[in-house]
Every structure is written in C-alpha cells, then in structure tokens.
Amino acid sequence: MKLKKTLLLLSGSLCFALAGTSVHATDEADAVKLMKDSECGKCHDVKRNKKGKSYKKVAAEYKDKPDAVAQIIKHLTEPKEVEVDGEKVDHGTVKTRDAARIKNLAEWILSR
Ligand code: HEC
Numbered sequence: 411m412k413l414k415k416t417l418l419l420l421s422g423s424l425c426f427a428l429a430g431t432s433v434h435a436t437d438e439a440d441a442v443k444l445m446k447d448s449e450c451g452k453c454h455d456v457k458r459n460k461k462g463k464s465y466k467k468v469a470a471e472y473k474d475k476p477d478a479v480a481q482i483i484k485h486l487t488e489p490k491e492v493e494v495d496g497e498k499v500d501h502g503t504v505k506t507r508d509a510a511r512i513k514n515l516a517e518w519i520l521s522r
Pocket of ligand 1: 494
C-alpha cells in the first residue's frame with residue numbers, strides 16, 4: 411500500500427519534470443528553420459542590425475517585459491507596417507499556423 415503511494419508520487423513528479431523541460435527549452439533547429447522558411451533573415455540577424463534590428467537588441471528591449479513572449483508572437487502573426495529606409499513596408503508573418511512553433515521562435519529570439 412505504502413509502496414504504491416510512493417510510486418504514484420514518483421510518476422507524478424516525473425511527468426511534472428518532463429513537462430517543465432518542454433516548456434522551457436527552446437528548439438533551436440526548428441526556430442532557425444522557421445526563420446529561413448519565413449525569410450526573416452532578409453532583414454534580421456542575431457547580432458547585427460540589418461533592415462530590422464538584431465535579435466540581441468530585441469531580447470534586450472523585452473528583457474523586463476512580463477508579456478514579452480505574447481508581444482513577440484503577436485508581432486510575428488499579425489500583419490503590421492514597419493519602416494525600412496524611410497519607407498513603410500509590410501513586416502510579414504511567420505509561415506506557419508502551428509502555435510507551438512511560433513512560441514518556440516519567440517522564446518528563441520528572446521533568449522539571444
Ligand atoms: C522587410 C524586412 C523584414 C522582414 C522580412 C522581417 N522583419 Fe522583423 N522587423 C523589421 C523592421 C523594420 C522592424 C521594426 C523595428 C526595427 O527593427 O527597428 C522589425 C521588427 C521585428 C521585431 C521586434 C518587434 C518589436 O516590437 O520590437 C522582431 C522580434 C522581428 N522583427 C522578428 C522578425 C521575424 C521572426 C521575421 C520573420 C517571420 C521578421 N522579423 C521578418 C523588418 C523585417
């Protein structure tokens with residue numbers, strides 16, 4: 411009886427630990443692939459400012475915002491105009507509707 415209870419407790423905490431990792435670890439390969447498919451690299455680089463700012467700069471600016479992930483997801487999924495060389499252009503959105511992949515990309519950008 412006591413053993414059964416211990417096992418239950420153990421399996422419970424194992425699930426919790428596994429779920430914890432999947433929420434926090436970002437999948438770099440998938441983030442990079444999604445950016446490639448969405449042609450983000452035309453305007454962004456991790457370290458260098460191009461037409462758009464570097465992801466390092468984005469990460470620094472959003473560092474203290476509690477809803478950073480939600481804001482980046484919004485930026486990547488809703489059409490929005492941005493300025494490139496003084497001209498307004500459509501920012502473009504990510505080429506997927508998979509919410510988990512978009513969240514992964516947002517978290518990857520914010521952890522640069
Ligand atoms: C046509 C060029 C262009 C493309 C393509 C582009 N961006 Fe941007 N992006 C910009 C510009 C310009 C801004 C405006 C802010 C700035 O960089 O000064 C911006 C802003 C951002 C921001 C910061 C938003 C904020 O609130 O500060 C993120 C994050 C971002 N882009 C990610 C991406 C991702 C991911 C992709 C691919 C889906 C992408 N961008 C595609 C030009 C582009």
